[in-house]
Amino acid sequence: MNYAEICIIKRDGKKEDFSISKIKNAITKAFNATGIVDEDKLIADVTMRVIGNFATSTITVEEIQDLVEKELMKIRPEVAKKYIIYREWRNTERDKKTQIKHIMDGIVAIDKNDVNLSNANMSSHTPAGQMMTFASEVTKDYTYKYLLSKKFATAHQMGDIHIHDLDYYPTKTTTCIQYDMDDLFERGFRTKNGSIRTPQSIQSYATLATIIFQTNQNEQHGGQSIPAFDFFMAKGVLKSFQKHLTSFLGFHLSMDGEAPEEKSIKTLVREHITSIKPDDYHREMLCMAMTSLRVNLKKEVLNRIIEKAYSSTRKDTHQAMEGFIHNLNTMHSRGGNQVVFSSINYGTDTSAEGRLVMEELLSTTMEGLGTRGEVPVFPIQIFKIKDGVSYSEEDYLKAMSDFEGAMSGKIRFSAPNFDLFLKACQTTAKALFPNFMFLDAPYNVNDLWRAEDPKRYRYELATMGCRTRVFENVNGKKSSLGRGNLSFTTINLPRLAIEAKIKAENLLETSNKDALEKESKEAFLKSVQDMAKLVADQLYARYQYQRTALARQFPFMMGNDVWKGGGELEPNGEVGDVLNSGTLGIGFIGGHNAMMALYGESHSHSQKAWDTLYEAIMQINKVADAYKAKYSLNYSVLATPAEGLSGRFTRMDRRKYGLIPGVTDREYYINSFHVDVKEPISILEKIKKEAPFHAITRGGHITYVELDGEAQKNVKAIAKIVKVMHDEGIGYGSINHPVDTCNACGYKGVIYEKCPVCQSENVFRMRRITGYLTGDLSTWNSSKRAEERDRVKHH
Structure with a gap:
């Protein structure tokens, strides 16, 4: 081939005459970078081999570089590596001149590209989302150029x-971060515009939890987590119960013409009633204490008032949990309509108050959001499995022998929260959460944990x-x-x-x-x-x-x-x-x-x-x-x-x-x-x-398994899978299954191409992307959409 006839196509599409010296110089630099000198003959030989591989009279720069790599790899792999690294670095440096402009253009045009869809929790097409994405790309460039050492920047790029x-x-x-929310609630805290005092009801506890989530999210870029949600909310439940009990007692006594100050009643209630399910002893003690106020309170009357106070407290707790979940799915914490990347851990508080929190949280999760019961994306919920507390082999075998009876509450279990474990499985079958954390996996055990410790949550693992x-x-x-x-x-x-x-x-x-x-x-x-x-x-x-x-x-x-x-x-x-x-x-x-x-x-x-x-x-x-x-x-x-x-x-x-x-x-x-x-x-x-x-x-x-079909019809299967995870030493596990909703008629179930009820193709598909949920797969980047398509079901 006549070298004078060879035409080189540059990266911008322009053409130029062929030059042997450019190939030879590039190879020489690679040898020198490896510390090899005085190899002029070998360099010349490699150069001629590269040229000898030209198949046509027109060749691109990239094709020539590929040939150089191939020939160097045959004789001196260490030189080839230096050439490859230098080539990649030059490409990166060259791209910098145009890449930012290209990225910015994509943000402006709200293209569905992997820059705009890098975070499925962010609406990158909104003005605030665009500003977040602009800022993100510019600060990355700043970090490369001015903050990272060349060694680390090169390895990343x-x-x-x-x-x-x-x-x-x-x-x-x-x-x-994982919040010590008990400490925050007891001390109170300050925000930019004022201080917050200790909450006095379950509604306030739940509302302040969302405020803490939202405020702290703006000072970090990752997840926000409550490690013992059941323990932390329990005090709020008790305060609401005591408040209702005080109010109902005052009302009853006023009807009988006996009207001591509410403050006096409140003092006695707080002193003697320390559970939303007080035993006979504490009920009798309150009746006796009321005589100090010159009140003769009959025990049967108190029992009725306690029942009414409990009913009102349950209602308040349900509404508090409902508000908590609704807020965390609607309250934006950052630009791009991003809600807080929130997690809550629970499962081991055996008090009546903590159990009520979990019961109502699971119930409201199953009810879902809005009028159509949409599955809540946040918070990520994690149920803690602890032997003797929320799980036992004996209880599992009982439940499997009569699962319908177990789910309806007809069976008494030895582990105090095993019934909540079953309800957690039922909730997972419908709403994909909670996931499951296994506290007895050897690497998750803390030797300081004691069942009798009221603050044992301090020694329990939580995740986020x-x-x-x-x-x-x-x-x-x-x-x-x-x-x-x-x-x-x-x-x-x-x-x-x-x-x-x-x-x-x-x-x-x-x-x-x-x-x-x-x-x-x-x-x-x-x-x-x-x-x-x-x-x-x-x-x-x-x-x-x-x-x-x-x-x-x-x-x-x-x-x-x-x-x-x-x-x-x-x-x-x-x-x-x-x-x-x-x-x-x-x-x-x-x-x-x-x-x-x-x-x-x-x-x-x-x-x-x-x-x-x-x-x-x-x-x-x-x-x-x-x-x-x-x-x-x-x-x-x-x-x-x-x-x-x-x-x-x-x-x-x-x-x-x-x-x-x-x-x-x-x-x-x-x-x-x-x-x-x-x-x-x-x-x-x-x-x-x-x-x-x-x-x-x-x-x-995390380990997950992928199920086919409607899991909510087979809660027993969910419980079996969790048991396998427990027995095999899984630390943290989740169970995936299709959760589809027809946007036209509201039908829920596994929907393939069309809704089986109204034939609509307008379907909202809830899926787990890595460890959290997202709806509408169009918000996922191309790689994760491809992965989701490839996921097989496990049997």
Whole structure:
């Protein structure tokens, strides 16, 4: 071929004459970057091989670069890697000049692209949503250029890692928190425009809970959680009951002509009635105490008044729970019509007040929102399974022998809240929540927990958001209260596996499968360890930056001691060590895809693949433990709940390595250690395969199963699945099933293409995206929509 006739097509479409020197110079730079010099002959040979592969007289710059990579990989893989990295970096730098403009244009035009749909909880097409998205993209660019070191910025932009919430990086804020709401209620708290005193009724308790949610959400970018909702609301129930009892007693006595001051009656009621279901002794004590007011109160009269007060309190509690759920689904906390990313944990308060809270919460969740009973998206509800409290094997067997009787309340159980466990299963079958947290999984146990401790919730694990777990603490008590996640960053496991396989093939130059797999595995595990160290260093750098924030940047969270220790800070003082109770999460994604890259087999049916994935996560744990000891910080391993990320890594790796079956051939990577969503696996096998990973991902994890059909018609099946999770050592689990509503006639059930009643195609489809629910799949990004389509049902 006559080189003078060759035409090069540049990236902007323009043409230019061919130049051998440009190829030779690029290859020389790659050799020099690797530290290899005086290889002019080899460089010339590679250059001629590249040119010799030209198939036509017209070729693009990208095609030439692909040929350079291919030829370098044959002779000097380490040089090829430097060339690839440099090429990717140049692409990134080149894209910066036009990418922001392109992104901004998409926001203005409210395109349905993955930038606008990166958060299914945000309406990015509204003016406030557009402003949030504008700000997000601009601050990410600012973070790349001015805040991240080149090493970390390069790793993120190349797709080796993903630094989450980069748009919030400059604000120095933290991710999420678990509220000690009892402390807040007892002390009262301040907002921007005034102080709030201790609430005096269940309605006030529930309303103030939503205010705390909404206010603190504006000072963090992640989840907000109440770790013991039942315990915290119980005091409000008792106060409402005492208030009603005082009022009804006063009214009765006034009808009889005996009218002591209400304040005097209230004092005696509070002194002697400490439960909404007082026993005979306390009833008699109140009757006797009333004689001090010169009142002869008959016990049968008191019993009727107590019954009426209880009925009114139940009604108040139901309305309070109804208002709580409605507020959390309508009260916007940030731009883009975002409601609070809220979670509540409950299940272990055995008091009559706490039980009433749970009963009415579950009832109102089943009733749903609005006139058509829409399934509430928030709060994410988590029911705590605790042996002897909300669950027992004996009670389970009783319930299974007569499930209808168990659900109707005809069976007495030994565990005081087992009936609420059954109601939780019934609610899950209809509304997808609550999820289930297993407190007796060995890694979830706290030795300080005592059944007789009225504040035992302090030693119970709670979770938030999609799966964030904050429990162990090298700088304080093992507890979830008043703490949260500081930040987390995710490792691209499939890329490490792909490169390990390439390295092994180039190193061994053999077709021996066992030898290749052994070498690939060793290279993979080593690269996982190295990447985990990079992430640990990056998290530490971000932590050091977060420490410099001033307390006044978080007036509610620090000023009210919501984040424990913040209340001791001066407004202009740095938060510093107050943050050291938080967690730093080393996350990972694509375990399934990584195993497919190494072995061509999934860890769901290949033991060597399962073992390798487990070893890889243990490598991350070793790094987390080492850095925990080095810095005395709470490093943890997170099974990342990827929403936008699942597609980002895949797109980048497909461009870099091409279409690899089982690895880059879809629009998304599989979440964390999860079995492939397309895998036809039974419920029991899926749970067994995933359960051991929960113990080694203590920054957060979840296992879900996908059901077909109308689960609300088979509550018994839900209870069986929860038992399997309990028995197999799952830490946190959820159950997915279709929840569809016809917008035309209101029919609820599994709807395929058309409503079976009115034939309408206008259907609202409620689904779980990562750990939270969303309706209307059009709000999901393209990768998660593709994943949802691929999900098989488990049997």
